[in-house]
Amino acid sequence: MPRSPAIQFVSAGLSQPKKRDHVLARRQLYLNYGALTLASQLNLNGHGVHLRHGEHEDPDTFAERLFADGRLPSAWPLMVSMPSFYALSWTQAFCRAVKRRDPKANIVIGGRWVTGPDPAWLHGLIPDADVVVPGFGEPRIWGILGLPSPQGTGDGEAPPAFGLHHRLVDGFERFQPSIETSRGCGMGCAFCEERGIPLSRLRDPLRLAELLAETVAEYGNGEIHPYFQSSFFLPNPRWATELQRTIRDRDLAVPWRCETRVDGLKPETVAALAASGLKVIDLGLETASPTQVRAMRKARDPERYLRAASQLLEACAANGVWVKVNVLLYAGETAETLAESQAWLDQHAHAIKGVSVGPVVAFGPPGLAGPFLRDLAAHGARPVDEGSAASTGVTQLHLSPRIDQAEAERLSLELSRRYMDADAYFDLKSFSYYPRGYTRGDFDRDVADCDAERLPFRVAPYSGATPCQPA
Template sequence: MPRSNVIVFVSAGMSAPKKRDHSLARKQLYLNYGALSLATMLQLKGYETFLVHGEHDTPEVTIERLVKTGMLPSSFPLMVSIPSFYALDWARAFCALAKKFDSSCRIIVGGRWVVGPDVAWLRAKLPEADLLVEGLGEPIIESLLTGNPDLRRLSAPTPGFTLNHLLVDGYARYQPSIEASRGCGMKCVFCEERDIPLERLRDADDLAASMALVQEQYHGAEIHPYLQASMFVPGSRWSERLASAVDHQGLRIAWRTETRVDAMTPETVAALAQAGLKVIDLGLETASPTQILAMRKSPDPDRYLRRAADLIEACRKHGVHVKANVLLYAGETQHTLEETTAFLDQHASGIAGVSVGPVIAYGPPKTAEPLLSDWAPRGARPVDPASAEAIGITPMHLSKDFHADDVEAASLALSRRYMDANSYFALKSFSYYPRGYTRAEFDSDVAASDPAQLPFALETAEASEFSCS
């Protein structure tokens, strides 16, 4: 059969949404900017590349789409990226279908969070994969196209080029990404980047130039880029330079990023808001001193919470919308949850929404067992001790106060305490719903969803104060 000369990248989809399965959850899109980085690198070297996301389509639908468009079969290896353990079952089925369609297809699988922890474990889960690549692929990507791949784990600093979103199938549906920095290294027990050193932010002028190039890719239309950084740590001078560079470029782009509550100072917020920062995902995680220490977020909980309060107030003052991330952790009790709730209540005027969920041990036994051992003295235990080996995802009973069912109820109750349909739609449509997804479509999907699973209150105000402009 004729073969294309296209290097096809597939971002593995999910059979069901990560948290709760309803119509709204299936609308969310997550751009695999790591796979897009590799596709862009190869395209800059003269190769023809293409990235398709499995989303919530079946593996069969994705294979059929690639065959119908002539992308498969290809003379190049098929690159499969697994962004999380929730995508592993989908990837397994997709690889089997790809081999069935083209028995000579060489499948290369990457995704550092899934491949890296235990290659032997993953090889047993993905027998059709010809090659498993640990770590970041940028330094070795071109060698993977040859019969002599370089499989060293090499450092891969933040790319200096702009991601080419035009390489993404249906790119106009996705909000774009711009990498600002990599790494974290802050040693939080639950974080996958706890031991990866934090890099300096990209040059502010370079970042503004990337924003301008991405807007050109979208033909000047409104975009809300996500400045990707596991921990966005801008200093005052850098923030002022970014504001100046954005003004020099004539950009009017509202963007989003994430950081810790004690990593960004209130003094930077005014300049960042001027540069276009509109939404920030703030890793509060907890406001309980006991849990702050347990997570190793900070050795000084009082200082941590003062800095959190000051940053939230600065964001409120300068019109930056805070989405606070809350993690129900091992050893959680009614008292520790009440401490977090009291803090959120106190600063509710500066919080546009919250994302609440329990800590989960990700990875095969090799990586899950140290976490489980750390959590056991706090009263936490796995819902299913065999799940780490089976699927690489271990949900937890957090304590005698919070069994798994109790955790789900508490997560929903806390989310609904601070979000109604208006605030939820504003936050999700800013970054995760398809571009152009309307409020009427949202309301229709709400009506089609089980209200017991929705993480927001259905009683809404007449109008939302949230504005993306």
């Protein structure tokens, strides 16, 4: 069988969804913009490249399709990107399937959050991989492929100068696009992988507008909802005003989404951002309990933190920006701390489009997860499975003596349903994560096929139940 001259990237799929396994969760698409950055970099330098996402497809079937389509075998190493530890079992099966068909395949595993902590550990779990590459891929990809590194190759600490070439993605029309705006965070939250990584500067507003225009053209001027990728989107008023002016001058009426902290984005910047197209903010509140704010190391002054959150929510509501609030049930959680968060959310429900609630999880092999697990234990949490860090890189937790894993899941679903109905859930998911073209009719049919007790939104009218009381 002849070997393809193109470089094949694969974004590892999931054997089952991260949180809850139902048909709606399996509809979601996550563009692997890290892998696409590398593919775009190679394509800009004259190399043929493809990127295919594993999604929730069976890994053996997925591998067979790559061979049937002529993408494999390849004259180049097969580049497999693991976006999370949840992708481990899928990646193991996929690599085995590739090696069965092509024993000479050279499989390279990347994905900085998964490969960086302990490459030897990961290699031991994926023996069919030939190389495990830690850290950022941009400065390393050339050596991996045996190519000379072009001038201007970045170190990975900030977004590259070029934008993403979405057409390199198989079926790119199904995905909402991404535009990377900054990297890092450095705010020190106990649970965050980027707590010690400094925040890079935001892209220049003019360059961001240019990339937005290029992305619109890539999609043939069809409706798109780009995600401005940044773990901590932190524009100041001057930057926001310049972006508003630049987008207005270019007539770029494109709604977009971003993620930020509640105490980062200032209320006075929201109006300019909304005028620039900002429609959805994923807001990392995590908790409204002062005790848990301190336990998470979200802020030194919980009252100031929550006051900033209130002001930002009001500014978003005044400017028509949807807010999806992230809530994290943390180690040491009690009925009292949950009641504090619920009372705060009740007070601000008018400004909240939806919520995403889930219990804390420890990621990584023992060397990485160990210190975090000890910190969680000091607050009363304990692992569900002591060996899961070594075997999977994902450690589920009993949050406290009163709230075990099952109870934490029940509380998460109940709290989410308190603030989010089917309309809000569909609006938020279809904006960024459901396939473009996935309609409300499609959604309603899928909801009918789901167990309503496993869904994080209200299908029936809200009953007024109080979720913060452990069963």
